[in-house]
Amino acid sequence: MRVLILGAGFGGLELASTLSTELGPDADVVLIDQADGFVFGFSKLDVMFGRVPADHVRHAYADLAHPGVRFVQTTIRSIDPITKRVGTDDGDFDADVLVVALGADLHPDATPGLVEHGHEFYTVAGAFALREALADFSGRAVIAVTSTPFKCPPAPSETALLLHDQLRRRGLLDVSSVSLVMPLGVPIPPSPDASTALLAEFEARGIAWYPGTLVRSVEAGRALLSDGTDLPFDLLLAVPVHRAPTVVVESGLTVDGWIPVDSLTLRTRFENVYAVGDVTSVGTPKAGAFAEGQAAVVAAQLIAHARGEVSTAAYEGRGICYLEFGEDQVATVEVTFMSGQAPSGALVGPSRELAEAKTRFGAERIERWFGREWTPLG
DSSP, X not given: OOEEEEOOSHHHHHHHHHHHHHHGGGGOEEEEESXXXXXXXXXXXXXXXXXXXXXXXXXXXXXXXXXXXXXEEOOEEEEETTTTEEEETTEEEEOSEEEEOOOOEEEGGGSTTHHHHXXXXXXXXXXXXXXXXXXXXXXXXXXXXXXXXXXXXXXHHHXXXXXXXXXXXXXXXXXXXXXXXXXXXXXXXXXXXXXXXXXXXXXXXXXXXXXXXXXXXXXTTEEEETTSOEEEOSEEEEEOEEEOOHHHHHTTOOBTTBBOOOTTTOBOSSTTEEXXXXXXXXXXXXXXXXXXXXXXXXXXXXXHHHTTOOOOOOOOOEEEEEEEEETXXXXXXXXXXXXXXXXXXXXXXXXXXXXXXXXXXXXXXXXXXXXXXXXTTO
């Protein structure tokens, strides 16, 4: 059984490593990504705020050494979900099973004026480039979302709190401010407890909160909001427009911009074609923890098939996100999205003990995916 995995993020790495662990050299997996390495989403914030150097958080795909798995760094040019043939700059690849885990592409240029007058912090390059700017910053900072859906919904709130921390440590709060503009009515809609805790933290710190609002365009020193008002800034940190990769849209896999899948099996409407993670419209947040859980379900099905068995694995719509509260405090939010039911989310913390748990979370995955020891903060 030849398995072709497109995308080496949380979903692709979890699927490839699990197939290798269970099937060994018989796995026959090709993993394709255009990047040369993996970076956790939370590591982008660590670099932005000067906690670690950029080279510490990059995990080279060249280091992957899973039996039965071959990594290919190349750009995907076409996807045929009927024949399961994928065209790339390194030639064509055929498969018995195709798994699309290409995530969401980010488009800062889709928001007028953002590229010229602001910064985005969701790409690796964008986040890393902000390290120097943030180290010297004082003034009015605006953290804003430009469209929905967007991945890692807690990230804008985390960024606001961590920036406030940095300004406080530098003694600049008397000449600086932080504002947060989000399209959501509360910071974490599935978890009322998490939202209440964050809003209390914003109020205590004097972080201005603009709910139910998007940045529609940007001018020099001014963000134009969806409610018709504007917000002045000295520094704008924006979450850019998210879209499924163009090659995925052109493949015919998408409906209304994203790939629909069976919510239990992650199967698409094409035979032996699955999709996991941010590229889908499965109904869970676009976050790595959910992509990982989806990949585990796909892996269980493929392993059962390889062994001549029938899998009963079903995706439960559950994921745990770590939420930075600043001041070395971390909380967890366990969120469950079940079809036909309202989502629910439980908050634990924040505490310093959970900051240690977050460290273990990162270390365990690098051990599992790359086979080496690593700690997020060095």
